[in-house]
Amino acid sequence: MTEDIVRRLGYLTLGTRLRRLGERIQADTQRILDDHELAIPSAQFPFLAAIDRLGPQTIGDLARAVGVTQPGATRTILQLEESKLVLVVPSDEDQRRKVVSLTAKGKDLVMVGKRAAWPAIEHAVRDLCHKLNGPLLDQLTAIEDGLIDQPLRHRAKLKKEPNT
Amino acid sequence: MTEDIVRRLGYLTLGTRLRRLGERIQADTQRILDDHELAIPSAQFPFLAAIDRLGPQTIGDLARAVGVTQPGATRTILQLEESKLVLVVPSDEDQRRKVVSLTAKGKDLVMVGKRAAWPAIEHAVRDLCHKLNGPLLDQLTAIEDGLIDQPLRHRAKLKKEPNT
DNA sequence: GACAATTACATAACATGTTATATAAGAAGT
DNA sequence: ACTTCTTATATAACATGTTATGTAATTGTC
Numbered sequence: 001m002t003e004d005i006v007r008r009l010g011y012l013t014l015g016t017r018l019r020r021l022g023e024r025i026q027a028d029t030q031r032i033l034d035d036h037e038l039a040i041p042s043a044q045f046p047f048l049a050a051i052d053r054l055g056p057q058t059i060g061d062l063a064r065a066v067g068v069t070q071p072g073a074t075r076t077i078l079q080l081e082e083s084k085l086v087l088v089v090p091s092d093e094d095q096r097r098k099v100v101s102l103t104a105k106g107k108d109l110v111m112v113g114k115r116a117a118w119p120a121i122e123h124a125v126r127d128l129c130h131k132l133n134g135p136l137l138d139q140l141t142a143i144e145d146g147l148i149d150q151p152l153r154h155r156a157k158l159k160k161e162p163n164t
Numbered sequence: 165m166t167e168d169i170v171r172r173l174g175y176l177t178l179g180t181r182l183r184r185l186g187e188r189i190q191a192d193t194q195r196i197l198d199d200h201e202l203a204i205p206s207a208q209f210p211f212l213a214a215i216d217r218l219g220p221q222t223i224g225d226l227a228r229a230v231g232v233t234q235p236g237a238t239r240t241i242l243q244l245e246e247s248k249l250v251l252v253v254p255s256d257e258d259q260r261r262k263v264v265s266l267t268a269k270g271k272d273l274v275m276v277g278k279r280a281a282w283p284a285i286e287h288a289v290r291d292l293c294h295k296l297n298g299p300l301l302d303q304l305t306a307i308e309d310g311l312i313d314q315p316l317r318h319r320a321k322l323k324k325e326p327n328t
Numbered sequence: 329g330a331c332a333a334t335t336a337c338a339t340a341a342c343a344t345g346t347t348a349t350a351t352a353a354g355a356a357g358t
Numbered sequence: 359a360c361t362t363c364t365t366a367t368a369t370a371a372c373a374t375g376t377t378a379t380g381t382a383a384t385t386g387t388c
Binding site (some may be wrong): 003009010011012014016019028045050053057095132133 | 169175
Binding site (some may be wrong): 058070071 | 366367368369370375
């Protein structure tokens, strides 16, 4: 077995390691979403959640809320618009702004998500992380090992009928 | 100020949050590398470190060591080859394999890195994280706030003459 | 020893982020 | 009111990862 250098180098490669772990968790999260037939890339979820929680928002507001740059937000919003999950209309007072709101379809999806998929994901991730308590690097190691031991998906309590 | 939804949602968006934070740290790390005139994208660093530590490796070995997929490794190795930092030669025993080793220029860069930039980066990241100890989410919050408070670069002890 | 399975790398298509920069609308100063 | 500054979004170019799939070399089987 080849040594895991990123893990080994500790603080020196923390950025790479966090990113890698985040990507892994996002991918696993995607699988749980799929199980719930929520056909949406997991990166788009925070946007829907933001609009759900904060109400209709401009693109810039969403970028700040989700923590990505404005071009990133613009693109994701375009994708959500293509999927008919959000409605984008120029603001009345300020023609530069675009106000993004959930369509009926979008609200529906959020409702289903909130009821089933989100609790499942949260439960799975909590199961993975909640009892951790030491220094950061040790916790990361524990999470990495934990994911190998049992993928997030297995830790999710399916609210739908599981396919065994 | 718009609320940070990813932070707010806790375990539900942990993947996104880790990834985002990792990207941020990588970007900051890049700036420290630049300060030391190590003109190399920070994502390529783990590959050089792996070869330095483990000796010449095949592309597949490097992919495992660094924790990316094989196509990812292939591309990064091609870039490093273009920069003349590594040498790629087909293996003698097995023509499918390619063995990647450091060139003189590559060894040089690693040596400089080890002496100056790496300790600076490690120091900065340690300064950011080492006293953290609670649950994961709290530590992440502390790191995010810490980076806003004082960017990684300021936490790095420059080994070169600082440009003050 | 020929054929099938496996392994190692390459390539294509795409996801998701970034920085840099353009464009158009609004705000401000004279 | 006109020019200038600023702000909101769009677009382009690129970084860095992924999955899916192709191709060539090696291994294993009859």
